[in-house]
Amino acid sequence: MKLNQYQVAVLISKYLRNDISEEDHMVLEQWLDEKEENRLLLESFRNGTHEVQHDMDFIRSLDAETAWESFEERVQQRRWKRMMRYVGYAAAIVVVAGLAIWKFLPGSSDADDAQTANVFHNDVAPGSNKAQLTLSDGSTVDLETYINGLQEQDGTAITGSDGQLTYSTPGDAANELIYNTLVIPKAGTYQLTLSDGTKVWLNAMSELRFPVQFGGKERRVYLKGEAYFEVAHDAGRPFRVAVNDTEVEVLGTHFNINSYAQVTTTLVEGSVKIYKEEEEQLLTPGQEAKVGEHISVYKANMDKVIAWKNGDFYFKSDNMVEIMEQLSRWYDIEVNYRGNIPLNAGYNGSISRNVNLSEVLEMLTFASGALFSIDQKQVSVTFNK
């Protein structure tokens, strides 16, 4: 008899409960004899006690009641949305009929070309893993198509797979530093593991210049754009990020630097020091430093800062221009504005970075009342009123 997976699970449970009949036990033994893997599976419930505890902890942390409530809510919302769609159709018919009547009314002017809905002539796919690597000899490699078998002059192996690049660990510190540069274009992102084990996530339109192997005294890299760092701890060699005329010094910690506009350093854990000319400022986790003429420290909205690294857009009291700047970097689009753009209005919303542009724009219409159109890579934003 061929058992299905649920029958096997019942037999194993009975067996573990010591509540298995002679007959069932024979069937279970037959199943165990079928494959080595089957026996290993049974073993996994008996050995590796820590593993089982891990599973139990997970199961205990679930709450089916609450999950059901939010499921029910989703179903309700969906019904409501569907209903609204019909209401929408009905409204559209009324509008069309109204326009037709308006048009044929004696003495009416030509309808003006005010936009009444989003117009998408095409859609724009989200960004993806894209980067160009410049090696120390000046040659450039397009990482979207090629990453196999790269090696630097000092023997450092550069390996990678889809979207991520790793530099091999050295035997000794380098005497003479040789540099590579990773350039992320619009609509790109990439992750990099440096030779000391430090991990760097780079956002679109960013650039990191770094030594293939670090020297003995410090680990210094040069950043443009935005990056999230998880710095490997090495008390003997501070890690320094130079960005514009600001320098960020750390020993081992997690933080984000955004320098698209003002250089903004946000500390997730550990501690960092920010230097600008004569000034210096120590950050504690949850704080961020903005460097203008001086260094100012604020409380950070961590979700917002880290969202890009986790694959989301996260808008919180952002105005339309700030939002569209983010979108233009990720979708590689050009943005035109029509009408009065309320710069002091802030909008909230969060959406995955992996959806097509139209989805993000629909959300923004909902949040702001603005209307959008997409034509090739041109996006226009219209505020009627």
Added chain:
Amino acid sequence: MLSVEKLFKEYYTRLCHFAWQLLNDKDAAEDVVQDAFMVYWNNRETIIDNDVAIKNFLYAAVRNACYNVVRREKVTQRFQLLHQIEELEESQVLANIIRSEVMVEIYGIMQSMPAGCQEVFRLGYLEGLSNTEIAEQLDISVNTVKTQKQRGLKLVKGKLNPELFTLLLLFLVGK
């Protein structure tokens, strides 16, 4: 036929556990299961009203959703270590299903112990507290903790296979 609510509550935990084995991320696992139930909800008229058929449908929906998450999340590298799951063989998927089904069962056994006993058992076994810490937390004497553990042992003894029993014993006495 089970109502959707009963079905949801019956299968939610095991499906989450199954997704969690693939994604190793609790929030992502719960999201995936919510989505799978939504797929079920939209297709429930077309699915044969039979326990195995429904379970197969739900597990398959969760598995597919997990693969989609991994594909989508590749961009952000959150799940970079788990890329291999796209190459999971069918037999491995079945093994994972069996694991989830049995884990939920074991958990159920523990839940079936009397409350006082269970609390002591839970703190000691699941949260790894020492007898003294348990006594403090529950505001009972260390001796009561020990008695409850003994009671728990007796109760479990009749219910469990000697090997699993030894496993639990380790947790109960080892602390």
